[in-house]
Amino acid sequence: MEIWLTSEDTGAYGRDIDTDLPTLLRSIIHIMPSHTMLRLGMTNPPYILEHLEAMADIMNHPRVYQFLHVPVQSGSNPVLEKMNREYSVEEFSQICDYLIEHVPHITLATDIICGFPTEEEEHHQESLDLLKKYHLPVVNISQFYPRPGTVAAKWKKVPSAIVKKRSGDVTNIFNSYNTNTHYLGTEQLVWIIGFDDRKSSIPDSQKQIMGHTKAYTKVVLNQNPESLGTDQPASALFGKCVKIQVTEAQ
Structure with a gap:
């Protein structure tokens, strides 16, 4: 049996009630039946960064899957800044480096958005380089879609042919490696x-x-x-x- 603990941003749990995600997880593990496995949901980089040591310890527990979804969205700091993301590529890399070292064979999942307005070719290449560096086993690849009411929806779009090519580039990198051998x-x-x-x-x-x-x-x-x-x-x-x-x- 699996229990999925998920939300729009699981890592932010407890920030408004004077507690945190590791405290919640330890409480859940304490009462879980012995045959049950716990799977954690998505967490944005800033919140997991605050609890790296505790989260590594929790994912090494026998009844917790060694899986975490940490969306990076782009491998370029200028693009992340335009997205109003509250983290840098270096901080995402810090998370990957620590968890890969301390949680054997962890499955790290991430998201990449291709063709965000203001994304130049050099920014796209930085995203490709990030994937080449970590060979993440789960990568959710999407093309930028302007959501009504957002600032980015008003910006000049990257030509659709370029967005499609960049999405293909990311897909090709992802398909070039096998993390299960x-x-x-x-x-x-x-x-x-x-x-x-x-x-x-x-x-x-x-x-x-x-x-x-x-x-x-x-x-x-x-x-x-x-x-x-x-x-x-x-x-x-x-x-x-x-x-x-x-x-x-x-």
């Missing part, structure tokens, strides 16, 4: 969450089942004793943890 040949604990419903037209008995590693990496398993390590039916494993051997990584 270290799993090959290893045994992993996987928390089973249900059937893989991408092929919803086939009966459940023929579907693969899916789950997540401690680092929240998706794992897909065939319904056979060799894959599952047990003769139990797949449905009996939902919400449970199994040990598997990784034979393929994409």
Whole structure:
């Protein structure tokens, strides 16, 4: 079973009531059933930066996924300033460096916006360089869309052809690396969450089942004793943890 703790900015929890996110998480962990895993939601860089040591300690807890979504939006400080973001690329890098060192195999997710008004080619290149540096396993790539009522909606837009090309550049960088090869040949604990419903037209008995590693990496398993390590039916494993051997990584 998974519990997702999420909000518009999870890291900001408690700032208005004289507490903080690590305090909340430790309270939740204390009362969670032993078979339950906790997944943290998105947090903007300034708030996680305040609690790096505590958050690393929490994500190393056996019942907390080693996963965190920290959106950077751009690898360029001038663009971040125009976006009114309250952090710098250097601060985002500080978060990545610390968590990668102190939370083994952590899955860090981020967001990149391509073609924000005022984004020049050199700024775009800085975003590409940031991705090349960290090889983040989850990158949500979007093209700038002017939201009505925002200041940026009134600014001169980057030509759509350039925005499309920049989005393609980011996608190509992301597709150029594989962050899962270290799993090959290893045994992993996987928390089973249900059937893989991408092929919803086939009966459940023929579907693969899916789950997540401690680092929240998706794992897909065939319904056979060799894959599952047990003769139990797949449905009996939902919400449970199994040990598997990784034979393929994409």
